[in-house]
Amino acid sequence: LKMFWVFFSCIDVSVSQSGILFSRVFKTYSLMHTNQTVEFVKRKYSEWTQFNHTQMGMMDAIMSLDQLVDESDPDVDFPNSFHAFQTAEGIRQEHPDKDWFQLVGLIHDVGKILALWDEPQWAVVGDTFPVGCRFQDSIVFRNNTFMENPDEKDQTYNSETGMYKLNCGLDNVLMSWGHDEYLYRVLKFNSCSIPEEGLYMIRFHSFYPWHSNGDYMHLCNDKDKQMLPWVKEFNKFDLYTKTSTLPDVDELKPYYQSLIDKYCPGILKW
Numbered sequence: 001l002k003m004f005w006v007f008f009s010c011i012d013v014s015v016s017q018s019g020i021l022f023s024r025v026f027k028t029y030s031l032m033h034t035n036q037t038v039e040f041v042k043r044k045y046s047e048w049t050q051f052n053h054t055q056m057g058m059m060d061a062i063m064s065l066d067q068l069v070d071e072s073d074p075d076v077d078f079p080n081s082f083h084a085f086q087t088a089e090g091i092r093q094e095h096p097d098k099d100w101f102q103l104v105g106l107i108h109d110v111g112k113i114l115a116l117w118d119e120p121q122w123a124v125v126g127d128t129f130p131v132g133c134r135f136q137d138s139i140v141f142r143n144n145t146f147m148e149n150p151d152e153k154d155q156t157y158n159s160e161t162g163m164y165k166l167n168c169g170l171d172n173v174l175m176s177w178g179h180d181e182y183l184y185r186v187l188k189f190n191s192c193s194i195p196e197e198g199l200y201m202i203r204f205h206s207f208y209p210w211h212s213n214g215d216y217m218h219l220c221n222d223k224d225k226q227m228l229p230w231v232k233e234f235n236k237f238d239l240y241t242k243t244s245t246l247p248d249v250d251e252l253k254p255y256y257q258s259l260i261d262k263y264c265p266g267i268l269k270w
Contacts, residue, residue, distance in 0.1 A: 026141065028121055028122050028125070028126060029122070029126060029127075029140060029141045029145055030141070030145045031120070031122035032122035032123070032126055032145075032176065033135075033139075033141065033145035033146045033149060034145070034146070034148045034149050035122065035123070035149070036122075036123070036129075036131060036149070036176040036177065037131060037149060037150055037151045038131050038132045038151060038157065038163070038174060040123075040131075040177065041131050041174050041175070041176060041177045042174070044123065044177040045174075045177070045181075048114070048182055048185070049185050049189070051185075051186065051189050051190075051269040051270060052269070053117065053270050054270050055267050055268065055269055055270065056267060056268065056270065057260070057266065057267055057268065058107060058110070058260045058264045058268060059253070059256070059257055059260055061107075061110050061113055061268075061270070062081055062084055062106065062107065062110055063081055064081075064113055064116060065080035065081040065084065065109065065110070065112060065113065066080075066081045067116055068080050068112055068113075068115055068116060080109050080112055081249070082246050082247065082249070083109065084105070084106050084107070084108070084109060084110075085106065085247040085249055085252055085256075086246075086247055087105035087106070087108065087237050087238055088102050088103070088105035088106035088252075088256060089105075089247060089252070090105065090237040091104075091105040091234075091237050092105075094237075099259050099262070100194055100195055100198050100259075100263060101197075101198060101234075102256075102259060103194065103198070103256070103259040103260065103262075103263055103264075104194065104198040104201050104202060104234065105234070105237055105238075106256050106259070107183065107202070107264070108183070108201065108202050108205055108234070108238065109179060109183075110179075110183050111124070111178070111179030111180060111181070111182040111183030111184075111186070112124055112125060112179040113179075113270070114178075114179060114182055123177055123178065124178055124179050125178065125179060126140075126178065126206065127139070127140050127206050127207070127208045127209070128175050128176045128178055128180055128181075128204075128206040128207045128208075129175070129176050129207070129209055130162075130164075130173045130174065130175055130176070130216060130219065131151060131157070131174050131175070131176055132151070132157050132162045132163040132164065132173070132174050133157060133158075133159065133160065133161055133162025133163065133164055133219070134157070134158050134159060134160055134162060135149075135152065136209050136213075136215040136216060137215075138208070138209040138212075138213035138215045139209050140208070160218060161218065161219070164219055166218055166219075167218070167219070167220065167221050168219055168221070169219070169220065169221035169223065169224060170204065170210075170219065170220060170221075170224045171223075173216075173219055175204075175207065178206065179206075180202060180203050180204065180205060180206050180207070181203060183202055184199060184202050184203035186268060186269075186270055187199065187202065187264065189269065190264070190268045190269060192263055192264040192268075193262075193263050193264075194263050194264070196227070197227060197230040200227040200230055200231055201230060201231055201234040204231050205231060205234055205235060205238055207231075210228075211228060211231045211232055211235060212232075212235070
């Protein structure tokens with residue numbers, strides 16, 4: 001939520017409108033921080049990594065996000081499919097030689113499709129964080145939303161490393177369940193050929209306490225530290241391409257379908 005207060009200070013929005021928006025965002029994070037526990041996350045991993053829910057191509061999954069408005073995001077009030085093409089085009093302009101990076105921009109939020117399959121938004125959207133160790137202060141709304149989370153009171157989990165070892169690597173850390181981890185798992189299961197840098201962007205782009213605030217570095221290994229600049233580079237486009245100028249999706253589709261065909265071809269299992 002780095003841009004949350006910038007949003008309110010830079011646009012003409014009534015007090016009542018801003019209050020409603022803040023209430024919606026705060027409620028989403030309160031539910032997330034109460035219910036995202038080690039037990040919950042393990043259950044969701046088991047439930048959603050069988051990849052037996054449905055089968056569809058990536059472009060169909062992207063366009064299905066027209067039905068979704070992210071309840072955790074104060075920056076936009078239009079469907080996520082537009083944000084997908086905005087992000088991709090921003091990357092394409094600055095990195096014309098990295099077509100895989102452009103594709104990452106397009107698909108990075110596709111895991112939010114979970115919300116269309118009856119998952120509550122607090123288990124799909126928003127900033128992510130590790131479970132199983134102390135919740136760091138940089139987590140948004142940290143001070144007043146974790147009181148009812150049972151892991152907060154469990155001594156096994158409330159030290160700096162919790163159930164992990166020092167420098168164990170993020171691959172060995174349970175992240176709060178949401179769209180980042182789900183899409184990463186879908187891509188791996190379907191043997192999509194996006195480079196490791198792109199997979200890191202997808203898996204950790206919502207992990208703001210790490211890539212924007214420098215927390216949880218004690219859990220990172222050398223690979224995580226090498227990948228961090230890539231996640232930071234992606235984050236520039238994820239944040240700063242959210243504008244009210246909407247892209248011509250029909251015009252852009254053929255180009256991005258060619259990238260899908262190259263890196264994530266055919267019908268995928270979800």
